[in-house]
Amino acid sequence: MLIRRPPDIPSSEITDESAYLKRREFMQTAGGIAAGLALGPLLPKLLNAQTETTPYEAVTTYNNFYEFGTGKGDPEKNAHTLRTRPWTVTVEGEVNKPKVYDIEDILQRFPAEERIYRLRCVEAWSMVIPWLGFSLRDLLAEVEPTSQARYVAFETLYDPQQMPGQRRAVLDWPYVEGLRMDEAMHPLTILSVGLYGRMLPNQNGAPIRLVVPWKYGFKSIKSIVKIRLVEEQPPTSWNISIPHEYGFYANVNPEVDHPRWSQARERPIGKFRRIPTQMFNGYGEEVASLYSGMDLRRFY
Ligand SMILES: Nc1nc2c(c(=O)[nH]1)N[C@H]1C(S)=C(S)[C@@H](COP(=O)(O)O)O[C@H]1N2
Ligand SMILES: [Mo]
Numbered sequence: 112m113l114i115r116r117p118p119d120i121p122s123s124e125i126t127d128e129s130a131y132l133k134r135r136e137f138m139q140t141a142g143g144i145a146a147g148l149a150l151g152p153l154l155p156k157l158l159n160a161q162t163e164t165t166p167y168e169a170v171t172t173y174n175n176f177y178e179f180g181t182g183k184g185d186p187e188k189n190a191h192t193l194r195t196r197p198w199t200v201t202v203e204g205e206v207n208k209p210k211v212y213d214i215e216d217i218l219q220r221f222p223a224e225e226r227i228y229r230l231r232c233v234e235a236w237s238m239v240i241p242w243l244g245f246s247l248r249d250l251l252a253e254v255e256p257t258s259q260a261r262y263v264a265f266e267t268l269y270d271p272q273q274m275p276g277q278r279r280a281v282l283d284w285p286y287v288e289g290l291r292m293d294e295a296m297h298p299l300t301i302l303s304v305g306l307y308g309r310m311l312p313n314q315n316g317a318p319i320r321l322v323v324p325w326k327y328g329f330k331s332i333k334s335i336v337k338i339r340l341v342e343e344q345p346p347t348s349w350n351i352s353i354p355h356e357y358g359f360y361a362n363v364n365p366e367v368d369h370p371r372w373s374q375a376r377e378r379p380i381g382k383f384r385r386i387p388t389q390m391f392n393g394y395g396e397e398v399a400s401l402y403s404g405m406d407l408r409r410f411y
Pocket of ligand 2: 233234328329
C-alpha cells in the first residue's frame with residue numbers, strides 16, 4: 112500500500128519522529144483523497160483518513176504484556192530481557208507442508224506494509240497505531256491448510272528466564288490465543304513485525320505478533336513461537352482464566368458490556384475525552400458477514 116519498506120532498516124536511516132509524522136499526515140490526506148475516488152476499494156483500509164495516530168511514546172510505554180508484569184509500565188521496564196534473535200515460528204498441525212520459519216526469512220519473504228489500525232483493549236482504552244506487517248493468510252497459504260483445519264491456535268514463547276512474569280501464576284503459561292479459520296484468513300488480520308516504521312519494541316510483542324483489528328486487544332497475541340492449525344476450537348488464555356468475562360470471539364461490541372464495566376465508550380490513550388466505541392471497532396463493513404446468524408451476546 113502506501114509504504115512498503117522492510118522493517119529492519121538500520122537505526123541510522125530512521126527518520127526522526129516529527130518528520131515521520133509530517134509525512135504520515137501527508138499520506139493520510141493523500142489516502143483520504145484517493146478513497147473518495149475510484150481508487151478507494153484498492154487501498155487497504157486506513158482506519159479513517161482523519162484519525163490521529165497515538166504518539167510513539169505512548170504506544171511503547173503503556174502496554175499489556177503479562178509476561179513482563181501486570182502494570183501498564185512494566186513491559187517497557189522489563190522486556191529488555193527478551194532475546195528476539197535467533198527466533199523461529201513453527202507452523203504445524205492440519206497442514207500439508209509444516210514448516211519452521213526463521214524470523215529473518217519471514218522478514219525477507221513477506222514484505223511488511225503499513226496498516227493503520229486501532230487497537231481497542233477490553234479495558235476500554237484504545238490506540239491508533241501505524242503497524243508494519245503482512246496478512247496472516249499469505250503465510251498460511253504457504254503451508255497449505257488441510258480440509259480438517261477449522262481453527263488456528265497461537266502460542267507465545269515460554270521461558271521464565273527471559274519472561275519474569277511467567278514465574279508467577281497470573282495466567283496459564285504460555286499465553287495462547289485462537290481464531291476461526293475464516294477470521295485468520297481475512298486480509299485485515301496481520302502478523303506485525305513493526306510499528307512507526309521501526310521493528311517492534313520488545314514490549315509491543317517483538318519479533319512478531321498478531322493484530323486483529325476488529326477484536327479486543329487480548330486476541331492480538333505477542334512474541335509468537337507457534338502457529339498450529341487445528342480441528343477443534345482451541346483454548347485461549349483469558350477465556351481459561353475468567354471465562355464469563357472473556358470469550359473466544361471477543362469482537363469489539365459496544366452493545367455487549369463486560370460484566371464489570373461498559374464497552375460503549377473508550378479512552379484514546381493520550382486524550383482526555385472518551386469516544387464512542389464502534390461495532391467491530393469500525394470494521395463492520397469488512398467483517399460483519401463472518402458472523403451473520405451468530406448471536407454475538409452468546410458468542411462474546
Ligand atoms: N503474550 C501476550 N500477548 C498479549 C498480552 C499478554 O499479556 N501476553 N496482552 C494482550 C492485551 S490484553 C492487549 S490489550 C494487547 C496490547 O498490545 P500493545 O501493548 O502492543 O498495545 O496485547 C495482547 N497480547
Ligand atoms: Mo487488553
